[in-house]
Amino acid sequence: MRKTVFMAAIIVLAGLFCGLFEEIHPFGIPASTAMDDYFIVHAPEDRSSHNVVTSMVFDYRGFDTIGEASVLFTALSSIAALFRNKDARGEGDGGRRG
Amino acid sequence: MTDSSVKAIAKVMDSVGDSAYVVVALIVLMALYAMLTQKNLLKVSIAISVMCSSVNMFLVLLGYRAGGNIPIHFLKGDESALMVLPTPQCLTLTAIVIGLATTALMLSLIVMLRKHYGTLDIDEIRRLRG
Numbered sequence: 001m002r003k004t005v006f007m008a009a010i011i012v013l014a015g016l017f018c019g020l021f022e023e024i025h026p027f028g029i030p031a032s033t034a035m036d037d038y039f040i041v042h043a044p045e046d047r048s049s050h051n052v053v054t055s056m057v058f059d060y061r062g063f064d065t066i067g068e069a070s071v072l073f074t075a076l077s078s079i080a081a082l083f084r085n086k087d088a089r090g091e092g093d094g095g096r097r098g
Numbered sequence: 099m100t101d102s103s104v105k106a107i108a109k110v111m112d113s114v115g116d117s118a119y120v121v122v123a124l125i126v127l128m129a130l131y132a133m134l135t136q137k138n139l140l141k142v143s144i145a146i147s148v149m150c151s152s153v154n155m156f157l158v159l160l161g162y163r164a165g166g167n168i169p170i171h172f173l174k175g176d177e178s179a180l181m182v183l184p185t186p187q188c189l190t191l192t193a194i195v196i197g198l199a200t201t202a203l204m205l206s207l208i209v210m211l212r213k214h215y216g217t218l219d220i221d222e223i224r225r226l227r228g
Binding site: 002003006007009010013014017021024026027028029030033035036039040043044050051052053056057061064065068071072074075076078079082083 | 116118119120123126127130131134135159160161162163164165169170171172181183184185187188189191192195196198199200202203206207210
């Protein structure tokens, strides 16, 4: 019963996706390429990197990468907080570890 | 990567056509169905990861240019050869790392749930329903 309802919902969503295929640009012909053409032409002399993607990740969009690193750090701290050993808190060292 | 293999890959990609979008939509729908119907939390997290990967695939597909090479400048051939768009690939790299972080957090929360309730079945974890 439940699975049938979900299947119907998925089929409706598939119909909506078919409508979206009319809107999207055809495969292999990007909508707007001016910015990427600039990057491809100017990356070697601007950023001294043959790999255009590298020059974008670390130079043109460096702030993006900082945010990405902060997301990684936040996830790691959350996991460390989740798996913290609660029994070790405050045993003989004045609670400095906890 | 030799010149001929680059050309072979470009030929395959050009023969794919718009059905690439259809494949991505199918993967999204399958992941959504698994996410809605599965009872095991581990299987739900697998479905979420599959959907994450399909969105990444869609981003890279958006930046494909017909007959394009990879955006690296010391490939053999003329330097002004057509390259695929680098911006979607760069953003996809960021999205992959963020997906990794969310997956790690999700799995550790599942481990905590397993410790507290002794099961992974979402129908038996009822204390959240109030």
